[in-house]
Amino acid sequence: xxxxxxxxxxxxxLDEKIKNFLDQDKELNPKYRNQxxxxxxxxxxxxxxxxxxxxxxxxxxxxxxxxxxxxxxxMIHTASLIHxxxxxxxxxRRGNKTLxxxxxxxxxxxxxxxxxxxxxEYVAKYEFExxxxxxxxxxxxxxxxxxxxxxxxxxxxxFKEYIHKTxxxxxxxxxxxxxxxxxxANVEDHxxxxxxNYGINLGISFQIIDDILDFTQDKNNLGKPNxxxxxxxxxxxxxxxxxxxxxxxxxxxxxxxxxxxxxxxKCIELIINSNAIKKSKRVSKNYLxxxxxxxxxxxHNQKTxxxxxxxxxxxxTY
Amino acid sequence: MxxxxxxxxxxxxVMNNTPVNFIFHKNKYYExxxxxxxxxxxxxxxxxxCASYSLFYTTLSFHKRAETDSKYQPYDILLGDYxxxxxxxxxxxxxxxxxxxxxxxxxxxxxxxxxxxDDDDSLLDDIIKxxxxx
Numbered sequence: 001x002x003x004x005x006x007x008x009x010x011x012x013x014l015d016e017k018i019k020n021f022l023d024q025d026k027e028l029n030p031k032y033r034n035q036x037x038x039x040x041x042x043x044x045x046x047x048x049x050x051x052x053x054x055x056x057x058x059x060x061x062x063x064x065x066x067x068x069x070x071x072x073x074x075m076i077h078t079a080s081l082i083h084x085x086x087x088x089x090x091x092x093r094r095g096n097k098t099l100x101x102x103x104x105x106x107x108x109x110x111x112x113x114x115x116x117x118x119x120x121e122y123v124a125k126y127e128f129e130x131x132x133x134x135x136x137x138x139x140x141x142x143x144x145x146x147x148x149x150x151x152x153x154x155x156x157x158x159f160k161e162y163i164h165k166t167x168x169x170x171x172x173x174x175x176x177x178x179x180x181x182x183x184x185a186n187v188e189d190h191x192x193x194x195x196x197n198y199g200i201n202l203g204i205s206f207q208i209i210d211d212i213l214d215f216t217q218d219k220n221n222l223g224k225p226n227x228x229x230x231x232x233x234x235x236x237x238x239x240x241x242x243x244x245x246x247x248x249x250x251x252x253x254x255x256x257x258x259x260x261x262x263x264x265x266k267c268i269e270l271i272i273n274s275n276a277i278k279k280s281k282r283v284s285k286n287y288l289x290x291x292x293x294x295x296x297x298x299x300h301n302q303k304t305x306x307x308x309x310x311x312x313x314x315x316x317t318y
Numbered sequence: 319m320x321x322x323x324x325x326x327x328x329x330x331x332v333m334n335n336t337p338v339n340f341i342f343h344k345n346k347y348y349e350x351x352x353x354x355x356x357x358x359x360x361x362x363x364x365x366x367x368c369a370s371y372s373l374f375y376t377t378l379s380f381h382k383r384a385e386t387d388s389k390y391q392p393y394d395i396l397l398g399d400y401x402x403x404x405x406x407x408x409x410x411x412x413x414x415x416x417x418x419x420x421x422x423x424x425x426x427x428x429x430x431x432x433x434x435x436d437d438d439d440s441l442l443d444d445i446i447k448x449x450x451x452x
Contacts, residue, residue, distance in 0.1 A: 025430060027430045027434065028430060028433070029433060029434065032433060083395050083396075083399060086384075086391070086395060087391070087392040087395055087396070104385070105384055105385045105391070106381065106382060106384070106385040107432075107433060109381045109384060109385075109395060109398070110381065110429050110432050110433055111429075111433065113381070113398075113402070113425075113429050114426060114429040114430060114433065116402075117422055117425055117426035117429060118426060120406065120418075120422040120426075121422050121423060121426060123422075124415075124418070124419040124422055124423075129410055129415060129418075133406070133407060133410040133411075137403070137407060138399070138403035138406075138407070139400055139403045139404050139407060142396050142397075142399045142400035142403060143335075143400065145392075145396050146335055146336060146393065146396045146397070146400065147335070149336075149392050149393060149396065150335070150336070
């Protein structure tokens, strides 16, 4: 799935922007700069910046400004991953050692803060405040993560709660990236609403696929063990569906933070072999349909790219 | 200070959504408030500014505590993130864009200093300077 290619993104310009932003502070220890650089230039999908550039296709904007905003969205996403890895106690990110393994917890948290503030600095420099703070509340993202903590190993979580959490955790940043780019390109308000709804539904679908892949994808491709979400107590959609299966449900419900690897692996295998994955895929597909419906009335020749993107996401295997 | 709307809001948020205690830096709150008086700065947003300044140190304390508090580490990290974004969003919503900019630059410098084992901190002076230059 090469979203960058489908959306005709100038990857070289985007990478240059990110690199220039990172190179700005001479006081930043080269060790930390290299770590951030490795993280930002590892095999990420560049999903958020792709959406920012894509949003601009529906209006007219200065390319340099659009790619600057796109770079900011990629960096803010990366900053959130730095803190996520500490919270998840993850040793690997995209197959590489996570930063807190080398730096310790506090310095890594501060490095993540630095990256957020570097983004805010560029938001101020380019006077992007209205495109950034208007469409994207980091507090909503943090709130959903805080609620997620209180729901760890809580097998009573409902479908509705899962969707709400997913919307805040993933879909909001995707929608904000898309609408931020569109707003910067002076797209009209009624079209912004359509694009926002497209982004939200696509984002939810994207996260559901991520949650499915956490179970089904080869662990070498995943860069972390299969079922890592469940091992961390994070109850995702495949688990919610598996809990409806009377044979599997009691075994899953017994899982706690202290359960053995064998118990976790047994449950992970049961979930993979149940119809939970199939049902989750159906829900993901349904959100892609909603995304398609959201742009039905959008009249623009670039609309086909939005459809192409949905088709690609449907085929996504990594 | 006890009646500061913004502090109360965050304190209640921590109490209602997490198992951890709210960390509040009274001294930082008064330090900012006293400085406003000392410099004869009268600002309609002084309640918000005092809260924003002291909450920055709350953020740092939550993040520092995350290093040693393994049981509630995720909450310490996320609350630090939540509060710092709350402050930025608050300054934006109140259209204090110049102060938001100063806040961003100064706090980024503080992060760089921490990473370089340097405890320099010019946040208070920078905000006061920005308020005086309005």
